[in-house]
Amino acid sequence: MLDWWVYPCALFIISLVIGIVGVLGGLGGGTLFVPIVSGFFPFHLDFIRCGGLLLALCGSLNAGPKLLEKGLASLRLSIPCALVASISSIFGAMLGLALPTNIVQVSLGILVIAIAIFFILSKSTEYPSVKKEGGLPSLLKINGSYYEESNDQEISWKIHRMKRGLLLFIMVGFIAGMFGIGAGWANVPILNLIMGLPLKLAVGTSVFFLSIATASAAWVYINQGCLFPMIVIPSIFGVMLGTKIGVALLPKTHPKIIRYIVILFLIFVGIRSLLKGFGIWK
Numbered sequence: 001m002l003d004w005w006v007y008p009c010a011l012f013i014i015s016l017v018i019g020i021v022g023v024l025g026g027l028g029g030g031t032l033f034v035p036i037v038s039g040f041f042p043f044h045l046d047f048i049r050c051g052g053l054l055l056a057l058c059g060s061l062n063a064g065p066k067l068l069e070k071g072l073a074s075l076r077l078s079i080p081c082a083l084v085a086s087i088s089s090i091f092g093a094m095l096g097l098a099l100p101t102n103i104v105q106v107s108l109g110i111l112v113i114a115i116a117i118f119f120i121l122s123k124s125t126e127y128p129s130v131k132k133e134g135g136l137p138s139l140l141k142i143n144g145s146y147y148e149e150s151n152d153q154e155i156s157w158k159i160h161r162m163k164r165g166l167l168l169f170i171m172v173g174f175i176a177g178m179f180g181i182g183a184g185w186a187n188v189p190i191l192n193l194i195m196g197l198p199l200k201l202a203v204g205t206s207v208f209f210l211s212i213a214t215a216s217a218a219w220v221y222i223n224q225g226c227l228f229p230m231i232v233i234p235s236i237f238g239v240m241l242g243t244k245i246g247v248a249l250l251p252k253t254h255p256k257i258i259r260y261i262v263i264l265f266l267i268f269v270g271i272r273s274l275l276k277g278f279g280i281w282k
Contacts, residue, residue, distance in 0.1 A: 007041060008234040015235040019059050019242020021262060022207070024250060031056075031185045032265060033235065035112045038105065039272035045101050047228040049180025050221035053214045054232055056181075059239040060211035066247045071146035072204030077159065077197070080140070081187075082212035084166050085173030089213060092177030093220035102277050108179050109274030115185045116266035127155065130196035136162045146201055149252065159195040168194065177217035204250070207243075 018032045034052035038045050067073035096104060137143070143158040159165075172186040187206035191197040197205065221227070 004230075008230060011037070011041075011231060012234040012238040015055060015238025016242040018055070019239035019244075020246040020249070021265075022056075022059055022239070022243065022246065024203075024246050031115070031181045032262070032269070033239075034179060034181045035108060035266075035269035035273050037231070038108065039269050039276055043228065043231060045104055046097065046221065046224070046226045047231055049096065050218065050226035051228065051231040051235055052180040053177075053218040053221060054227075055235050055239050056210050057214045057218055058236045059243045060207050060209075060214075062240045063243040063247045064208040064211055067204040067208050067250075070204075071144070072201060072250065073208035074142065074144060074197075074201065074205050075208075076140060076142045076144075077191075078205055078209035078212065080162075080166065081169050081191075082209040085169045085176070085209075085213040086216040088170045088173035089177030089217035090220055092174035093180075093217040094177075096178035096180070097221070097224055097226075102279070104179070105273055105277030107277075108181075109270050109272070109277055111175070111179060111181075112266050112270030112273060116263050116270060118189070119185075119263050119266070126199045128192065128196040128198065130158050130160050132160060146198075148200070155198055155201075157196075157198050157201060159197055161194055161196070165190050165195045173213055173217075176214065177220070180217070180221065200250070 014036060015033065018036075021032065033055050034048055037043065037051070038048045041048070064073065068075060099107075137159045142162070143156075145154050145156040147153075148155045168186070168190050172190070175181075175186075187209070188199075188202045191202035191205055192199050
């Protein structure tokens, strides 16, 4: 058994890296934090899931203002998407706390591997073509432009298929609340491939509205006594520093590079979660 101080130090370092990768990949910290920490640290899964949601919450709160300032996140688009996701995440969190830990651990492993496969198979479009906005985006005036630093030009954007996207966000919010992993893994593909948002703006918007969507589920876990300071405090410090670094790197970094790194991480920790859930690798 390691000395107690080793765990906070390790959590700080891991969360620092997760904060950087989370911003660049639009994942949110919980997607990587929960499977990594549950697989390699001797903490109960309920504490880790609560920590994962708070990690995603603080990381996105830290990055959000800068992303809005740079025009790399859309407030008008974030609010309706986050609203439906946050409501469904409450019910997901309630179910997750009611299920036995080993079932949640195995389910988490399956989900994480499925996310990795989804990332491998899915395609991303840097600048999707949206010919017609549709009624709801036009009514809410969800459109705009941002400065693309990598090629020195102003990119105008608009979205479509918003109703379909909102239905998907309901499902994603439920899963995020149940496993405490945030929802960035699905937000970016939905915003980019379904709704037609440019890839870099989809990443920034995903990071921003995680601060709204994960707050509801986090309160469910806190109300059940799942807040463990030894996990939360060093992890939040680490992720906040990491997100600052990530936001600074985002305008100059190609998200696809981060995508492949994330896929490898997800496959590894997904297998680890499965083995731990089955009692093969404790």
